[in-house]
Amino acid sequence: KQEVTQIPAALSVPEGENLVLNCSFTDSAIYNLQWFRQDPGKGLTSLLLIQSSQREQTSGRLNASLDKSSGRSTLYIAASQPGDSATYLCAVRGNQGGKLIFGQGTELSVKP
Amino acid sequence: GAGVSQSPRYKVAKRGQDVALRCDPISGHVSLFWYQQALGQGPEFLTYFQNEAQLDKSGLPSDRFFAERPEGSVSTLKIQRTQQEDSAVYLCASSLAEGGTQYFGPGTRLTVL
Numbered sequence: 327k328q329e330v331t332q333i334p335a336a337l338s339v340p341e342g343e344n345l346v347l348n349c350s351f352t353d354s355a356i357y358n359l360q361w362f363r364q365d366p367g368k369g370l371t372s373l374l375l376i377q378s379s380q381r382e383q384t385s386g387r388l389n390a391s392l393d394k395s396s397g398r399s400t401l402y403i404a405a406s407q408p409g410d411s412a413t414y415l416c417a418v419r420g421n422q423g424g425k426l427i428f429g430q431g432t433e434l435s436v437k438p
Numbered sequence: 439g440a441g442v443s444q445s446p447r448y449k450v451a452k453r454g455q456d457v458a459l460r461c462d463p464i465s466g467h468v469s470l471f472w473y474q475q476a477l478g479q480g481p482e483f484l485t486y487f488q489n490e491a492q493l494d495k496s497g498l499p500s501d502r503f504f505a506e507r508p509e510g511s512v513s514t515l516k517i518q519r520t521q522q523e524d525s526a527v528y529l530c531a532s533s534l535a536e537g538g539t540q541y542f543g544p545g546t547r548l549t550v551l
Contacts, residue, residue, distance in 0.1 A: 330480075369543050370481070370529070370542040372541065417481075423486060424469055424537060425483040426540060428480030428481050428482070430479055
C-alpha cells in the first residue's frame with residue numbers, strides 16, 4: 327500500500343530565505359507526482375506536476391525534483407515571501423486509476 | 439464556469455441526518471474525484487468517476503456513503519445517517535483525462551453535531 331510522508335510538518339522562516347520541503351513515498355511504481363498549495367479554508371491549487379519519466383519541473387521561484395527509485399521528491403522555494411505562507415501537499419498517482427495519495431502536508435509560515 | 443464549484447460551502451447536520459453534497463466539474467472534464475480531508479490531515483481518496491461510470495469506490499468508508507454522476511457532469515456525494523466522525527472537508531476534483539492534472543474545488547465543510 328502506497329504511503330506518502332512529508333517532513334517537516336511545520337516550518338517557519340524569515341522572508342527571503344530559500345527553503346526545501348521534503349516528500350517521500352514507499353512504492354516507486356508511480357505514474358506522476360504533484361505538489362499542491364492549500365490556503366486556510368480553501369481548496370487545493372496545483373503547483374507542479376512531474377511525470378515518472380521526468381527528474382524536475384520549474385515554475386517561477388518553485389522547483390520540484392523527483393527521484394523515483396529512492397521514493398523522494400523535494401519542493402524548492404527560492405527567495406520566500408510572506409505570500410508563500412500556506413500548507414504544501416505532495417501527492418502521488420499510481421499506475422492504475424487516477425486517484426492521488428496525499429501526504430499530511432507541510433505548514434509553511436514566512437515572516438516579514 | 440472557470441473552475442470546479444461545490445455547494446454548499448458549509449453544512450451543519452445533526453447526527454443521524456442525511457446530507458447531499460454537490461460538485462460541478464470543469465466543463466468537458468471526463469474524470470471526477472471525491473476526497474475527504476480531516477482537520478490537519480491530507481485529503482484521502484473516496485471515489486472516482488470517468489464520465490458517468492464509477493470506476494473506483496474503494497475509499498468510501500462505509501455503505502452510508504454513496505456517490506453518483508448520472509449524466510457524466512455534475513456529481514453528488516450523499517451521506518446517510520451522518521455520524522460525528524463524518525465531520526470533515528469534502529473536496530471534489532476534475533481532470534480532462536485520467537492521468538492529467540486534477541483541479542480542485544473549494545470544498546464543503548461538513549460538521550455533524
